[in-house]
Amino acid sequence: MPTVAALGEVGVIARLRRQIPGVPSVLVGIGDDAAVLRGGGREHTLFASDMLVEGVHFRLPTKRGLTPFSTFSRGLTPPRWIGWKALAVNVSDIAAMGGLPTHAVVSLGLPRTTPVAFVDGLYQGLTRCARRFGMSLVGGDTVRAPVVVVDVAILGRVKPEHLVLRSGAAVGDRVFVTGCLGGSLASGRHATFVPRLTQAQWLVRRLPVHAMMDLSDGLASDLWQLARASRVAFQIEARAIPVSRAGKTVRHALMDGEDFELVFAVSPQTARRVPSSIGRVPVTEIGVVSRRGARVELMDAHGRITPLIPTGFRHF
């Protein structure tokens, strides 16, 4: 009988790995909206995950019954919305890289007492979102947990010429956002938003976009992420920021979080070719990249400039 010799397990795997060409290498790892993996083909693979936890990202009734639509007014989230949101936040990450989502797996933690109708609602939301963006749910895991946990991992693909990172903003660039910001949690938009895939695709297919990310923690906090990644300073005009009806004030638009709109930077020449709306979603110029060095500043109506501190949604 043949057996593997004294090489040992580690040695065997190392050998196997050397023998097989075409291991996708990591082009971008931890720190952007998604990892970028170089595959064998013409396109790169995008890979990301986002976890939603009951009591942190959504609320359920204490009796753990069905959450009818009407309960939303009490700050509760219908299961369909939770399912939609769990996938949509991931689609938003792929969109922000200039990519298209293709497949997802869903890991679900559920308390023993969860009604089947809750899971049905959750899957309805997940499958509706998958269908809307032409992607497939291909597997996952279901385990017991003390609260509901939904973790989605997503795969996407992107042509190298469409890939946009957080790190490409340059001095002189103009800064834009899609949609209107603020009040996402209050209005329920945080769980029903449409990821800006159409808008991102429109942009990366026609224009050289220097840097892009999706807004999850709040414009102020997310601009800091972009500023650090690109090592540049953003100067944002307060009165240019598009405030949503639920957001009401510029302060809310800066701090609330969970907008899932896009913020992006393009050269002044390209800025002239950015439309005022894409697919009925407004696109608004809100500021400039003023100089080198990570910093975010706000200019008020009187031209006074104050530094913006990186607050917004606190994860812990």
Next chain:
Amino acid sequence: MPTVAALGEVGVIARLRRQIPGVPSVLVGIGDDAAVLRGGGREHTLFASDMLVEGVHFRLPTKRGLTPFSTFSRGLTPPRWIGWKALAVNVSDIAAMGGLPTHAVVSLGLPRTTPVAFVDGLYQGLTRCARRFGMSLVGGDTVRAPVVVVDVAILGRVKPEHLVLRSGAAVGDRVFVTGCLGGSLASGRHATFVPRLTQAQWLVRRLPVHAMMDLSDGLASDLWQLARASRVAFQIEARAIPVSRAGKTVRHALMDGEDFELVFAVSPQTARRVPSSIGRVPVTEIGVVSRRGARVELMDAHGRITPLIPTGFRHF
């Protein structure tokens, strides 16, 4: 200014998708150890996820301090072990498909009071496992949660000729397992096991393996999964089952779960070429595929045959 016309978002995405060739299609979706996606290249992509939850898959001290090695005797799990286990269970899934793991993303749910040293320990375990199996941790998500939740999503690759599903067992096949079964939770092996990647690779590169899966819920329960997927009956010989020292009895070997060994089926001709050990891990013939129709039977030392009911680890 150009804008996207009345096509609408859904229409636009559908159009984009039609325009771009090479969308990986789903070869195997929900229901096997991993999903199989047909990519552009010569190899298929494998995609899976597994979630571990505190209090369900591992225990921490109530004061949420560090878990020193010594606390294991009280049924607690050191953070390094949790990290190792979180990735190892996923590597085991990829191995069972005949593939090699390449990349993973980690979603982490943590209570506010979690000591940084706990997270350090967890990442030590994750990175040690990643290094051992030559793969990259490329991103993920970290959020607040009432208990520790670790969800890993994994990517792997497999040559079409090496791919092994659960559904290929045929009447007359011989059934084998790697390693020794039972007592995994009691011995701590459930969190320190070495996924059988070397063994799986040895097999799929040399022999036609009809069906394979990894043992997570217990041999009895997992054989039922294989029986249902292949629509065949397994007849297992009780005295042939390799019982681990911690497992003690055949009953434990059948029911305990979390073994993360491989069970596989090959033709009688191929069975003669299966070695008695691969890389120092024993490989044992435990039974046959006796006839068509999903069923699992146990033959005792006196030749008496009794049906095995599909019990084992209960997820809820």
